[in-house]
Amino acid sequence: MPTRKSVAPRRQPASTETIVARITNALVEQRLPPGTKLGEVALGEVFGVSRTKIRQALIRLAQDKLITLLPARGAFVTKPEPRDARELFDARRVIERVLIERFTASATRAQIATLRDHIARERAAIAAGDAALRNRLLGEFHVLIAEMVGNSVLAELLRELMQRSTLVTLHYQNERAASCSSSEHTALLDAVRQRDAIGAVRLMEQHLTHVERDLALPGSNAAALDLRAALTLAKV
Amino acid sequence: MPTRKSVAPRRQPASTETIVARITNALVEQRLPPGTKLGEVALGEVFGVSRTKIRQALIRLAQDKLITLLPARGAFVTKPEPRDARELFDARRVIERVLIERFTASATRAQIATLRDHIARERAAIAAGDAALRNRLLGEFHVLIAEMVGNSVLAELLRELMQRSTLVTLHYQNERAASCSSSEHTALLDAVRQRDAIGAVRLMEQHLTHVERDLALPGSNAAALDLRAALTLAKV
């Protein structure tokens, strides 16, 4: 077949920050399945920059464990082991239990309203069948809470854990499960509104257990795919 | 004055991994105080590599928040704000509370023996007045426990937090405080040995509170210093 020799795309060079964000989004929205090879020249062409910058972006993504760098072999989307999944969710439980407890005590009316709106957007994405957006929003709910608690170090840790979690959960692709997840978010927020710390902690633990239980780990349905298509769709 | 034009040091090129480890050690052992500028050419000469590799190492260090990259300005050893210190220790409390609780339940005889030996080395370093080694060992005690609990994700999170903590604590430079810290390690280990989970958790929280209380934050006694000297001393 003719190697799709597209013309060099005329776009102004992207910042390293942008490149990291675009690839991260593609990963979180699961447009780049685990195992996908991320070639440096291919990425360079997509973003209109040299390999130097791509490489810097890849180093950062590798440190977040979103991709795996094999020496002299290249960069691949991380394919998490079941063990990783368990440890990841365990770590999330440790941190999120504390976060939701504190949030229940400190949540302001405005913060609760923000979360309520967020859940509404989750439901809209689910209703619209937008799997990518749905995935992102369901994860961002947890990060939002973390950022509202007031410890940016913990919030940052959770953000990283959430991103890695997404690599592990094909589960959200199931529309029914997503809907269920969103319902649990609502219940969680109700407990917060009633200042029921014990209930909120319990709901959070159940929620994380449910998400973990629904994991579909070994399924690597990785078809060969088009890097450019996956990445250019990414809205930063 | 004559610009100390030392001959190009003949050493074989260091791997990026090594460069990161060497600089990290220098930071953890506080031979490179906060605010120190890490020039790319200077580092390149120290390690016998080009700026390309140095840059990659700096990106990784920056992601761990050990150094701060200012655009077009360069890399500087991170100077943590009091706010950062509080959040850092709060995060450590959240994680280490759980870790020590679990460790108390699962610790084997061999693991306890390893920690006992470690504490002995702490005391030796303190007695010998080796501030650099002392700093490292006091921090590694916590990381050792984390690694023994069996969740590598949590262990890795704690390792990062510990490194950043070290940037914040000039406190260990005080020999008396170091001795006190080591005593608390011993007490902690005793509680573990007696399977006293509640006591172990309490001791860990007190220990972290003590360390945090003794912080000497604003003191930036940063004298201009010799990058090469600080880095070549670093034993990986």
Added chain:
DNA sequence: GCGCTATATATTGTATACAATTTTTTGACC
């Protein structure tokens, strides 16, 4: 001497060039 501007120097940002390694292709041989 102090402060400002202009020039010179040094440093960082990015692309390109080349070496080293891996992957793919080719072709001989059974």
Added chain:
DNA sequence: GGTCAAAAAATTGTATACAATATATAGCGC
């Protein structure tokens, strides 16, 4: 057709070159 070996192509690893920016120095007016 299948298997192995060698050559070719592609990809990664590193250094160097050059552009862009920031810092330091010099000169001038007051």
